[in-house]
Amino acid sequence: MILVFSAVLLALYLSSNRALIETLRFGRENERLLEQVKEAKERLDLALQAANILIWDWDARRTNVFLGGSWAIILRVGKETSALSPDELAQMVHPDDLPKVKQALSQCLDGGHSEYVAEHRVKTLAGGWVWSLSRGRVVERDAGGRALRMTGVNVDIDDRKRAEAELLAAVQREKELSEMKSKFVSTASHEFRTPLATMLSSAELLEHYAESLSPAEKVNLLQTIQGSAKRMSEMIDDVLTLGRAESGVLKLNLGPTNLRELCGRVVSEFRIAQGKQHIITLDDRFDRVEAHMDERLLRHILNNLLSNAVKYSPPGSEVTFSLARSGERAAIEIQDRGIGIPLEDQPRMFESFHRASNVENRSGTGLGLAIVKKAVELHGGEISLTSAVGSGTRFTVMIPLRPIDQPAGVS
Template identity: 45%
Template structure:
């Protein structure tokens, strides 16, 4: 209804002007009373239209009231037509000239019937037209006989009026339909615009509040990023916006490689997901999971969405797990080597002991004293070897578990070294020349005698074992500032380069030892003993030329141990 009657007042001014012009044109042709009555009727009709329009605009009725308001407009039109018909019948009952009545009536009807604002529907138009035409038709028969020319004029007038009305009404209906469609389209556009604005607002909130680092790249530049993304790299949001994505990477090479890998995935029609080492503003590196999706796979520079997670804790946990697994593997290998080594090292002396004991038991009466003594010495040597092996295993076990402790005391260091050299000279080193070079200028040193024996016995035994018979093994004892320095040198087989990183590992033996006996525990025990003193051990070796081990121990091991 609002669309239907929105033109209700737009022609009022034109109507009043037309009335004034018509009244002037009819002055002298139409009687003054009729002309005044016609003008008055025009004013009443316009006032009625104004009142109806004002009431409609103020009440703003909905679509449900359209039929009711059509009745109001139709009633108003019928009342106006009836008023004019009454005026025609009673103002000029017999003496009036028919043409004086007919001409103003037709002009009045054109003025008030044609505007679609007053008669927007056929019902309203008929309600207006019938009361006007009815008295005119009656006058054709009552005013001195039937007037044929007036009847023809009235018929033509009515036909033209009806044709004009139908055309005008059709145009009005089309205009109103298009207006209604435009209003509905505008409402839909408004709703779509509101929905789009709400969706954009939601996306903006999600983008800004996401815990994941999100960024939009265009032409390899950061067009936009959220706070989480900027925080990952140690920048502010505004600081990162507009920067090349190069600032995310530690080097030009890593940036180029990441770009190349992402473009390959885009060319395959897929997103790029990778784990990369990224760089923060302060240069600190961290591991990030980078997921890149191109808005247009054919042109990645048009836009790429990045999602970045900090996976440094996960990578660290994975590395720790791998380290633990590697350590577990090494421990299993160590266990296997331990069982193999110990079983092998025990088998030989046990065999010697069993065979010697069996010979003594079965053939004691057939052996002379020298042969019996040799067998007893063999049993004794084998027993000492087994005891030394057990001692090494137990010592290393205590060291690994933290049970082995430093117990320093004042010892005559030169005397102890000389005693150990003498024991080796009459034992396993009797086929070598062992030289002790004593340069120590102190009567005593505060060291752990038991651990010091482990150090010297293992180093000297290895020097003897891996040197050719008849060669010289040298032990040097000296003081450098507040440290005791022990140097063991030999001219043996040396240590290959590939074995150096594992030299002090338990059960590790160099690849060039061939069939020489040993457990691989000696140097591990030496290192543990040196570390308990708070000292250091270094070496210099060359394959087939010999090896030199240098042990530095503090003169006061107790102070070092407590400080550690």
């Protein structure tokens, strides 16, 4: 009997040991499995973060939408969260994008589309907006076809959207530049043709009728040829100067400049030539003997601005040239009472080939102000304009008396 009882006890002991061993073995396997699952989740989270992807899971039987994949880090929406209500998510979508997002969601939930796809902006904690691509599918429906569960991902596409916008802007700018260049070629052809025709006709008159022409008539024809040649030379110089400026070849030749004397000479020249039908007033309040500038480029700036003031103003109107000092800068203002510049044209008036839309048949190539701006900036200065259609335009030039990037005494 004792032997039987002992055998039974031994059998029970061995059986319990085997169960304990199996339990321990199963526990260790569970630990390994849990560790593998943890590692897999970490790898997935890292992959989602690296790819700027977040995951979401909506269940009609729950109140909130589950969020994963570091939503806050990817879309920079602030505090990390694992769930948001549909209304909270809707508030994060840009108002302009919300209708199309709701429409895409409805079409997918109703079964009209197999997949939900929408590009929209998401509000950040700072109040800005980032672009996101949202994709999802209905993964569970009830017997009646009603959507019960939907899962999907969001991808941060803000960089792509910015690149697309920059590319579109560049394409548009290239298109505009091409149109302006075509317009310039057409305008330049006309501008060259007119003085050429004048020169040819004057030369033919001198060739065939020199004996019958009076000395005064001959002088007048010669002056006409000289004026036309000068006009063509100025246009060619404008093109070459702009080319040198844009390629960085145009350099300053600084030296002592008597600014009051230079401005006085330029105004006097205009009073007896281009501006003889206008009243040109010089308001000189400059109180320095000299400045340190490139006199040739400065003359170009003044000639161009005065020429425009005269060209776009009616005969008999006043053009005011003001010279003063503002700190260590020369302040030059040229005010006309002409046609003015439309508001939509003003931001682009210093661009190459651009001309205001109201110039009508007045001659010009659209290069003058672009060259002026380059010359002013080479001096370390600034140029601005204020204008109103029908009231006139004022250009203001501010140039350092001694450019700040040039050591004292350098010429």
